[in-house]
Amino acid sequence: MASHVSSSPSTRRTAIPSSKQGLKKNNMKIERVESILAGNSQIVRIFTDNGLVGVGQSACWGYLEATDAVVKKFADYLVGKDPLDIEHHWQYMYRMGPFRGSVVSGAVSAVDIALWDIKGKALKAPVWQLLGGKVRNKIRLHLLMGGLRVDAADQGATTQGLLMNARDAAEEGFTAIKADPLPEGFQSMTLSRLIYDTRENVAAMREGAGLDIDIILEMHRKLTPMVSIALAEQLVEFQPMFFEDPVQIDSIKSQAEIAQRTTLPVANGERMHSIWEFREMFELGGSQYARPDLGLAGGFTSVKKIAAIAESYHSALVTHNFLGPVLTSAACNIDSSIPNFLTQEWSREDEAPFNAMFNSAWKREGGYITVPDVPGIGIDLEVESFQSQPFEPRNLQAIPMREDGSVGYSV
Numbered sequence: 001m002a003s004h005v006s007s008s009p010s011t012r013r014t015a016i017p018s019s020k021q022g023l024k025k026n027n028m029k030i031e032r033v034e035s036i037l038a039g040n041s042q043i044v045r046i047f048t049d050n051g052l053v054g055v056g057q058s059a060c061w062g063y064l065e066a067t068d069a070v071v072k073k074f075a076d077y078l079v080g081k082d083p084l085d086i087e088h089h090w091q092y093m094y095r096m097g098p099f100r101g102s103v104v105s106g107a108v109s110a111v112d113i114a115l116w117d118i119k120g121k122a123l124k125a126p127v128w129q130l131l132g133g134k135v136r137n138k139i140r141l142h143l144l145m146g147g148l149r150v151d152a153a154d155q156g157a158t159t160q161g162l163l164m165n166a167r168d169a170a171e172e173g174f175t176a177i178k179a180d181p182l183p184e185g186f187q188s189m190t191l192s193r194l195i196y197d198t199r200e201n202v203a204a205m206r207e208g209a210g211l212d213i214d215i216i217l218e219m220h221r222k223l224t225p226m227v228s229i230a231l232a233e234q235l236v237e238f239q240p241m242f243f244e245d246p247v248q249i250d251s252i253k254s255q256a257e258i259a260q261r262t263t264l265p266v267a268n269g270e271r272m273h274s275i276w277e278f279r280e281m282f283e284l285g286g287s288q289y290a291r292p293d294l295g296l297a298g299g300f301t302s303v304k305k306i307a308a309i310a311e312s313y314h315s316a317l318v319t320h321n322f323l324g325p326v327l328t329s330a331a332c333n334i335d336s337s338i339p340n341f342l343t344q345e346w347s348r349e350d351e352a353p354f355n356a357m358f359n360s361a362w363k364r365e366g367g368y369i370t371v372p373d374v375p376g377i378g379i380d381l382e383v384e385s386f387q388s389q390p391f392e393p394r395n396l397q398a399i400p401m402r403e404d405g406s407v408g409y410s411v
Contacts, residue, residue, distance in 0.1 A: 033075035056113030059295025060106025070107035105273035112299025120376035128336035141346040142176035166208030173366020178216035187408030256285030270320035316342035325358035357385035
């Protein structure tokens with residue numbers, strides 16, 4: 001029998017300065033906190049008195065003007081503080097007012113990411129090294145794709161478009177793909193029509209992808225619990241990796257219980273904000289895929305804890321992000337350092353021309369990103385190019401209206 005030699009995920013260790021070289025002696029302080037609204041993003045930069053700059057981003061994309069205001073409130077507290085006391089700053093910011101939610105957590109997340117970026121640069125180490133070291137050499141991606149295809153016979157976001165896009169993704173080297181398979185007008189369909197048309201779309205994804213590509217079904221919180229359970233059981237035969245965010249995020253209990261009531265694996269959490277919400281999700285729903293977003297769930301400080309809670313339930317993290325290179329870099333540092341990572345969401349926006357001002361060390365090769373060994377989170381920003389873009393926030397999600405005029409998500 002041929003011998004097999006396993007290689008360590010890390011062939012070269014980054015040297016971390018000794019305590020004599022440490023930064024506490026240098027008494028480094030935060031000098032300035034900057035929040036920039038440009039393009040469709042909010043970027044936070046934190047400056048230290050010794051010239052280091054940390055970069056972070058909020059994923060509360062629907063209310064960036066509000067997170068911008070919260071970051072400016074945080075700045076009043078942060079200026080003059082030691083940037084390395086990250087856990088303390090996280091606790092202070094999170095608890096400085098009796099308010100919670102996406103806006104506050106998005107602001108905490110952006111600041112936390114920037115502080116970890118400073119810490120990595122100060123210690124001349126990648127953030128993944130500071131989080132415990134890497135456990136893998138490359139990050140598996142799943143491509144966020146749609147069904148829109150201008151060269152499809154019907155030129156729409158339809159079955160043929162899904163099939164063709166899945167086939168192209170497989171040929172490009174992706175080993176996992178994700179799309180929303182719900183048909184247009186789903187909110188007014190009979191259950192039988194909804195199931196039939198969705199099955200056609202999922203069958204097309206599976207046909208295009210083949211059996212060696214995982215398919216992920218992104219439901220975008222569009223269904224009621226009753227409909228999602230009925231639909232999930234009709235999709236099991238196509239062996240999706242998981243059924244993502246099937247119901248509205250009003251109740252942790254309602255989200256979690258779907259995992260108990262269907263044989264199709266479920267993923268939840270891209271709009272959750274804290275370790276406490278994820279703990280409740282697992283307590284109520286058992287093992288399922290966790291989908292924290294570094295820009296919304298509290299940054300590195302919190303998501304590392306979420307990963308540990310998930311691991312205790314034998315559950316994998318499938319980190320969420322579609323907002324570009326800064327959050328991709330942040331997420332990949334977590335992905336590199338936790339044992340229970342499965343796949344990282346990736347959008348072609350990362351490589352779009354309007355993101356060229358972000359110089360990322362995290363380079364995609366086919367369906368993977370190789371883990372780089374660079375200080376901080378691994379990204380630099382051409383700030384003048386970024387600031388020159390007019391602020392054009394993403395549109396809030398168009399709410400589906402039923403034929404009778406009612407809101408499609410309400411029940």
